[in-house]
Structures are given as structure tokens and as C-alpha cells.
Amino acid sequence: MEQDYIKLIFGLKLKQIRTDKELSLFGLSKLSGLSKSYLNEIEKGKKYPKPDKIALLSECLEVPYDEMVSLKLDKNLAPIGEILQSKLLKEIPLELFGIQESTLIDIISNAPAKVTAFISTIIEIAKNYNFSKESFYLASVRSFQEANNNYFENLEQAVLAFAKTYHVDLTQPLNSSELEDILVEEYGYSINNTELASHTELDNLRSIFVPKTKTLLLTKHIDDAQKTFIYAKEIAYNYLKITERLYTFSWIKFENFDQVLNNFYASYFAGALIIPRAQLVSDLKILFSKKSFNILDFESIIGNYNASPESVYQRLTNILPNDFNLKSLFFLRFSHQKGSDDFQLNKELHLSKQQSPHANEINEHYCRRWLSLKVLKEISTNNHPHVLDAQISNYPDEDKSYFVLSSATADPFKSDAYRSVSVGIKINTQFYRKVAFADNKSLKRIQVGVTCERCSISDCDVRQAQPIIIKSKQKDKKIEDVVNLIQHKYSN
Incomplete structure (x- = not known):
């Protein structure tokens, strides 16, 4: 078992025992002779005391030594223990949102009962709505997109750099043959357009990539725009040097969060390559400058790109x-x-x-x-x-x-x-x-x-x-109004 987990559990238990006995850190420090800062480090899961120090705390707090060092948590802290032991915090992409794992640990240790209640609620909701690990990962990426207004300058610049390196004219619509040449000549791909058609179970898949032989298998059901997007995603994986990736499109399952995030990066790169920012901005400025809106003007914008x-x-x-x-x-x-x-x-x-x-x-x-x-x-x-x-x-x-x-x-x-x-x-x-x-x-x-x-x-x-929801709220409002009226009447 990870040492970090052992430290965290001991720290949480110590803090709970101390607060149950209505002792401050200062009070426990005075009682035990251990410094307040040292005790604070223990409670935050940053330090684990030596056996003699544990024996001292056990005596001061009147708690058996074996209970102090046990990894078993009471029912109030059990959900937190499950979260920590399952390594869920390791799977949450905290760094995407500028959050350190230690920050969450501080929050947990400062209000364990409330956090436990919150975590238990989230777990129950997830169970009731069949919220899978994949759904959790996808929700995390969606939150990441929303936090950044779904715009990523580094990927926009990567597309411009790629276009310059490979002399791709971003002022003209891209076609699949141009990108296929790059995949084959530069990245050593082999394209197979027949294999998937012989497997009826794979009707919903557009492509499969076999990394060992760099073989890209495509279904026959896609048009050139869809093929161009698939090729652009494959170029993204190679150009951005992404190794942790998915091998089917559409995805079947995710093994880890990096695959989900990298799938998003590759899709963003592909979209930015096929629908260049400068061209789309120009198209939209013309559309938005018109005094009246005609749906055919927007339809022509869609038609400017080899894209769905x-x-x-x-x-x-x-x-x-x-x-x-x-x-x-x-x-x-x-x-x-x-x-x-x-x-x-x-x-x-x-x-x-x-x-x-x-x-x-x-x-x-x-x-x-x-x-x-x-x-x-x-x-x-x-x-x-x-x-x-x-x-x-x-x-x-x-x-x-x-x-x-x-x-x-x-x-x-x-x-x-x-x-x-x-x-x-x-x-x-x-x-x-x-x-x-x-x-x-x-x-x-x-x-x-x-x-x-x-x-x-x-x-x-x-x-x-x-x-029915509106009617229920209206009924509750009427009841509330009558209760308030009675309260006012009999308060005078």
C-alpha cells in the first residue's frame, strides 16, 4: 500500500480524534510536548510519526495504539478512505484546472464530515445514473473545454506550423488525398479500405489503427469529408507526438484519462486544419456585417470547407x-x-x-x-x-x-x-x-x-x-403564501 495513503489515513484519524476531544492543535501540542507545526504536518498527511511518537499521542488522547495505527476508518470517514485507496484523486485531471492534489487533501482534512457527505452523495448519484468511468472522463474534458472557452492557442499554432512545414495551403479546401500522401510518405502508414467491410460487427466504426504495422483500416461508408477528418486526426497524433491514444474511431472504451484528453487534442487539431481559423473568421465577419440574415449565406460558409x-x-x-x-x-x-x-x-x-x-x-x-x-x-x-x-x-x-x-x-x-x-x-x-x-x-x-x-x-x-413541475411549484407557492398569512395574522 502506498506510503502516501497511510500518512493521509493516519492524519485524518488523528484530527478526528483530537476534534472529538475538543482539543486544538495548540492544546494537543501542550499536552504531548510535540510542536504544533509537527502535529499540523501529520494531520495534513505530510509526515508519519515514529512508533514512540505514536505511543505518546495514544497515551495523551487515551486511544489504544493499535486503533491509532489501524487503517480502518469509522463510518464518518470511510467514504474518504475508499476514495483515497481507489486512487481516484490520481485519475482526476486536477492539473488541467490548476489544482494540486495537496489542496484537495487540505479541504478533506479541514471538513471531513461535510466532504464525506458530499462524496457519498456524488457516489450515489453516479450509481443511480449509471455514471461510468468513461462518462467521468468525458465530463472532465468538457469542463476543461468550458474553462478555456474551448479555444487552445497552442493547437492553433501547431496547425499553422504543420501547414508551413508540409506546404499545405490553408486558403484552399483540403481533400483526403493530400493528407493521405503525408500519412503514407512521411509517417509510413498503409491504408486498407476493404478489411472492415467483411466484419458486420464493426458497422459503426469508421476506422481502426494498428500501431505495430501502422495500418489504418477505413470503412467504405464514409465520404471524403469524413475520411479527411480521420486522416487529419492521425496526422495530429503523429505531429503532436502523442503516444497514449485511442485506436478506433469512434471510440469503444477509454483505458485512462490521457487517452480521452489526447483524443480531444487530436480532434481539435483536425478541425483547425480542415477549417482554418483565419478563413472562418473572414467568412463570419462577412456574414455578421449583413443587415439581414439569409440561411443560404450560412450554408455557403459550410460549403467552403471539406467538412461535415x-x-x-x-x-x-x-x-x-x-x-x-x-x-x-x-x-x-x-x-x-x-x-x-x-x-x-x-x-x-x-x-x-x-x-x-x-x-x-x-x-x-x-x-x-x-x-x-x-x-x-x-x-x-x-x-x-x-x-x-x-x-x-x-x-x-x-x-x-x-x-x-x-x-x-x-x-x-x-x-x-x-x-x-x-x-x-x-x-x-x-x-x-x-x-x-x-x-x-x-x-x-x-x-x-x-x-x-x-x-x-x-x-x-x-x-x-x-x-407538472410548474404546477407543483405553483401549488407549493400558494401553500407558502397561506402559511405566511396565518403567521402574520397570529403574530399581532
């Missing part, structure tokens, strides 16, 4: 916060099966803070007025290759509005399945400064909620469920 609509929308979440200071935005990706009334939110990102459209895991009904769902409904009925729309979504319950762009396309790996991606930009002072068409009356303005169960819009013709 999802890649373009993801890239918007990098560029809008950094180059236009539009930081209050969200990204959503939904999936939908034709003929069903079920919509799955399987990817989201919120910059600045949690925006109103967000995942809800308690079987409530997402607002059918969301543009994300409307474009999915449309594409599943008319079978167009790409449905694109825009609207201003007003949230009356929160007095907030968002300019929302949304695209829906068919899922190439599933029959009669579709997916939509959306970006919503909060309409605030900065939006009015940057976007000339912000006041344009031709933009559709739609009153929306979050879920039907929480929506107060009374005249909704697409409501899927009664506003």
Missing part, C-alpha cells in the same frame, strides 16, 4: 468566443430514429455557464419548439440530405434569448436514423455589437421552454406532457 456540418459547428465554438467575444453559447447534438418520438441529446457544450437547453436524464420531454428537434422532424419526413434552419429562441421563464443555427443530416451508419447539431449564441450587448442583423425582423422568433414538464407556455400546440 458537425465539424463546422464544433469549430464555431472555438472561433466565436475567441475572435468575436461571443462567449455565452451552447452546442448540442441530437440523434433521432425515423418514426419515433424520441430525441436523444448525446453531446453538449456550454460556455460561460450552463445554458437553458441542456441534457435532462429524468425522462422529461424536450421542448419540441427547439430548432434541434424541428430540423430532425423535417429531415425524417422529407429525406433531404441536409436540412438547415435558424431562429431566435426566447425563454420567457428566464428572460433570455439565443440566436440558434441548426443542421440535420442522415446518420451514414444507421438506417432511417438522423442527427442534428446546433449552436446557440446568447443575444446580449456583445451580440448586438458584432452582428448587424441582430435586430432584423425577418428572423423567426419562437417562444421555447426546456422540457414540457417545466414549461409555462400555455398555448403550445406541440406540447408532449402537462407542466
